[in-house]
Amino acid sequence: MTGLLGAQRDDTPLLAVVVHSAFYVLLAASLMRWLIRHGDSSSTPVIIVFAALLALSYAMSELRQSHRSAWFALLVTAWSVLVVLAPSFGWCAVPLVYTGLRILSERVAVILVAALTVLVVWSQVRLAGWLDPNLVLAPPAVAAVTTALFVAMRRQSERRAALIDDLVRTRAELAATERWAGTLAERQRLAMEIHDTLAQGLSSQRMLLQAADRVWDTDPRLARTHLRSAAAVAERDLAEARRFVHDLAPADLAAGGSLAAALRALAERESTDTLSVRCHIEGSAGPLTQRVQATLLRIAQGALANVREHAAATTATITLTSLDDQIVLDIADDGRGFDPDAQTDRAEFRGHGLPAIRARARQLGGTCTVESAPGDGTVVSVVVPLAES
Known part of the structure; x- marks a missing residue:
């Protein structure tokens, strides 16, 4: 799954850049809003420290492949503390949802999104000071749409990866089948060539040598004639063997x-x-x-x-x-x-x-x-x- 998510991340570099940039813009805006309105508060040093920790943990969760879940846990913890201290940091939840959906399994990511959404709604209602239906309903709607879209993208990527794996496997099997078919075809070609040339020539040589053996003592001249004929057949068969090994024309057609x-x-x-x-x-x-x-x-x-x-x-x-x-x-x-x-x-x-x-x-x-x-x-x-x- 990690490899698949990595492949998915590589397929959407523009989306990743936009989300990462949005996170740091929202983080900077939330911190500036706090400093402008509550700069003299005793909580300001704590807010600055946790904001810096949030920025660092977000970067590490994206850059580090090892201990990635630990960095993401630190990221969620730092954000939760900030939301409790300063509800305006709740806007950073959207990039966090994107990161959680990419890093975690589908079931764990959905549970995390639900928890983050509840915390965002609570922080916004606390910030407004009264129960605003828009603040209560908008965050869950945005979270639901974001989660549904990302889950659909993930499943589509999984199906595409499975299809690619099947295609690669099928191509490998087809290549193996074609190699085997080529091997069988070459074996058949050589078998037919051997039967029609070498086997035929060896049979002729055997008959000529047997004939020479029968008249060796009674008619040496005829025996030598048979031997010369056998040698000529052997020479012709040698030329044929060289030609069909190289898939050339028969000797009678070569010239x-x-x-x-x-x-x-x-x-x-x-x-x-x-x-x-x-x-x-x-x-x-x-x-x-x-x-x-x-x-x-x-x-x-x-x-x-x-x-x-x-x-x-x-x-x-x-x-x-x-x-x-x-x-x-x-x-x-x-x-x-x-x-x-x-x-x-x-x-x-x-x-x-x-x-x-x-x-x-x-x-x-x-x-x-x-x-x-x-x-x-x-x-x-x-x-x-x-x-x-």
């Missing part, structure tokens, strides 16, 4: 090559003694963004990795078709196929194969469909609107 050329090069690399990969380009789409070209190439790489690892196919075909409002990428194979509805929970269909292809298609605003049946091969079709490319 400014077209998507069609990159797909043809992919088909040529993936063709082996047991798998023939063909590439068909139909139509001519306008210039595609680097993001779209890279994503479609990654989709083709991931689909061919699935063909090689799961389909047991002998042929696969990559078809890129450019239509008026969309571009279609199909990867078909003549492998053993599967039932997409019944087989999606099997272990070989888990991971980052088809889920990664679907995720990449959604990133481009497109769709991915899989057509397959046991013994009839598989067709993976990705459709991307040209407006997204």
Whole structure:
């Protein structure tokens, strides 16, 4: 609460200056009135001392954060003595009410205001010498209005502080959520890149090294050919790893090559003694963004990795078709196929194969469909609107 009141005090510096100035003006006026009318009274030294004590305690209650309540208690005591000795000092009650409402809790401050009001009414009636309705009713009315306004301001400040706290907390939670979402997105990107490039390359290297091992003694020349091919795959995968770590384009597109050329090069690399990969380009789409070209190439790489690892196919075909409002990428194979509805929970269909292809298609605003049946091969079709490319 102290911090809140301090914040409230900082929000109304002009009001604080006005109230403080009014207190010292009223104090000086009350003291001058006493000196003019009762300067030769024996109570004058006492009045001057308590007036000085009142000025000092008021300043200390405003300036000192430590022992503030003690200074305020001394302030109220000095004022009460002055009002008893000189009723004209009752006008200083308005700044005291303001200070009490700021320093004390709401309940204690209201009780103090009521007590100060009673003392002011008593002193003014005693000063007038007769029961004046204006003197009896005006001070309570002023005190009530002042208290109501200040309590309303305090509660509004509390609500505003609570709202600000909620806003700060919500922003912190939102920032944490965004950081976590960014982390998950980056993990997904790396997982898809690894599946479509490094995992595919490592699988090719394994097959080449196994083939070299089988003919190492009988055909050393062919074995060396397989080793050189494995080294070339490793070199290409190393370049791919460096590029996707930095979120760059695939190596086949880095030199400014077209998507069609990159797909043809992919088909040529993936063709082996047991798998023939063909590439068909139909139509001519306008210039595609680097993001779209890279994503479609990654989709083709991931689909061919699935063909090689799961389909047991002998042929696969990559078809890129450019239509008026969309571009279609199909990867078909003549492998053993599967039932997409019944087989999606099997272990070989888990991971980052088809889920990664679907995720990449959604990133481009497109769709991915899989057509397959046991013994009839598989067709993976990705459709991307040209407006997204």
